[in-house]
Amino acid sequence: MKYVDEFRDGALARGIARRIAAEVRPDRRYSFMEFCGGHTHAISRYGIAELLPEAVHMIHGPGCPVCVLPIGRIDQAIGIALDQRAIVCTYGDTMRVPASDSLSLMKAKARGADIRMVYSAADSLKIARENPGREVVFFAIGFETTTPPTALVIQQAAKEQLANFSVLCCHVLTPSAITHILESAEVRQYGTVPIDGFVGPAHVSIVIGSGPYEHFAEEYRKPVVIAGFEPLDVMQAILMLVRQVNEGRAEVENQFARAVTREGNLAAQRAVSDVFELRERFEWRGLGEVPYSALKIRAGYAAFDAERRFDLHYKPVPDHKQCECGAILRGVKKPTDCKLFGNVCTPENPMGSCMVSSEGACAAHYSYGRFRDVKVVVAA
């Protein structure tokens, strides 16, 4: 496949792997956090971990949109669908995230809720136009990548004066999540999560640019290399991080220069700031309440805000007692450290959110990497 295979070239990968192995210092370990679920997925799917020398260790970050969605927010969406009989539209993976009362959007659908899986925010607008007699709610989730499309549909709904369309806004922000991790006790005080640098977001950075990361590099002395989601992108970014560490640099470097600029997509940023403003606090699964880490719909677009329209009040719900998603999202634990992993909690029956999306650390390890935990005998 042209323009894709080039980024998955095995020979080039082995070349970069040799460079990394040659450049790592024998006297130290390198721990890098890949923030995005897209990177987590690429690392697992292409078997990148096997190409890295032992000294380089990857920590999965919290950048998987459905993983950080707390139970309380899913409960709200289910409530709108089951109790208010609205049509709730959402992206695929959101359907399976476990919520209260052993429900998920998928299970609510089996109980008669009208829940539609959409491929784009614009599809939910279309559904609203086609069902003028019904309330249609777009359950909007995701980081800065998915925020501009939500802003555009709200602007469009306002232009068309669609009276039956609203958005349950659960958009979250990358930089505040990174700050939160860097400020956490595990990183700052105990050092239980040694982070020597970040593989920075790919698609998020296309929107927000590389500028917002400069603060981390400077303030926390952590190198950041923004990388694309292709496996060679990730390999090259790791090499760049190793070099920064070796040279004692802490800079923002842009491996994904074919798509990311320093300023980002200004038109998208304008649409977002026209429609959204910062939320004072938002609960993340795993990270707890993080101040100024999410967006809400501005008063000017209040008519399209499902929280106002249905008078919703947020009720936090604790995760399953033994679920380690929180610690895993902060990089404190690995999926295999969780008692539930692989027996009670599997992709078919996820207990925690990290087992839901293929971008989640648990699902990625379960689906692609769990053979590493046990030996396989090859017949002679």
Next chain:
Amino acid sequence: MTIKKDYVRPLDIKHGRVDMNHGAGGRASMQLIEEVFARAFDNEFLRQGNDGATLPVPPELLEGGRLVMSCDGHIVSPLFFPGGDIGCLAVHGTVNDVAMMGARPLYLSASFILEEGFPLADLKRVVDSMAAASREAGVPVVTGDTKVVEQGKGDGCFIATTGVGVVPRGVAVGGANARPGDVLIVSGTIGEHGVAVLSQRESLEFETAIVSDTAALHTLVAAMLSAAPPGAVHVLRDPTRGGLGTTLNEIARQSNIGMLIEEAAIPMLPQVEAACELLGLDPLYIANEGKLVAAVAAEAADAVLVAMRAHPLGANAARIGTVVTDEHRFVQMQTRFGGKRIVDWLSGEPLPRIC
């Protein structure tokens, strides 16, 4: 007294629609059966006109062979897709299920669940396509049934089929028979059916030249079996729903073995790969309707591959890996990128109603 000639106004196939009368068992039902189903499927067994078909005993049975029976439901949406429709799909799917037992398929049954309001023209198109597929495969539909459900309680047309076949003595093909050392073979490029159906979905609608691979594989199976020494073909399975990845896992589980496969060896059209890339799907989990996977004793693998490649439905057959000892029954894949990963069971439903 004048005697009027017996006359029944023929069905208005062009403009008519299925209504509740067509399923009530009266004259309207009879007319639909005669003018649409019997006409298309016509054969000596259907002509018996009874509640069931009386069938001769196949010679293989008298020589120690065994009967194979398999049933299949078809609910694909949309009903018509590039390269086929629910009608031919129903025949191919059932013929293949029987053939994957190493059997010679003999007869089919077909049960139609129609939704009130379904256009007769569409029904005729489906039935004609089904009849053509059955004739081409040489496997007649010998008995059938039609029911009609009220509008909103079906989706146009569902078809349930049963296939009966006979396995000759000495052939022992089954999902539990893979042995460490066996060679894994796939009969051609994967993922076309799923992508072709998906391309027609209302919410996606992308332009593609990809057509479904729907086809009956029994002659390919016969060629494989005759090319290999007796008992050398251990497993045959068609990777339909869940795709190649799920089928390999089913075999690993049933046979209590593991597998090592090579991503680079799996045949795939670049268009399928590109469409999957765009939609975030893994072609390993996309349905096929005219492909098979085989586990063959290593010493017979070359002969089987040569026979497959000589058959039009096996021209792109390839060796994709080997069976290994593994109590965890993992299907591991060497990626093109150079790493290794598991190919797990499909989880969730990426593509609803594909067959």
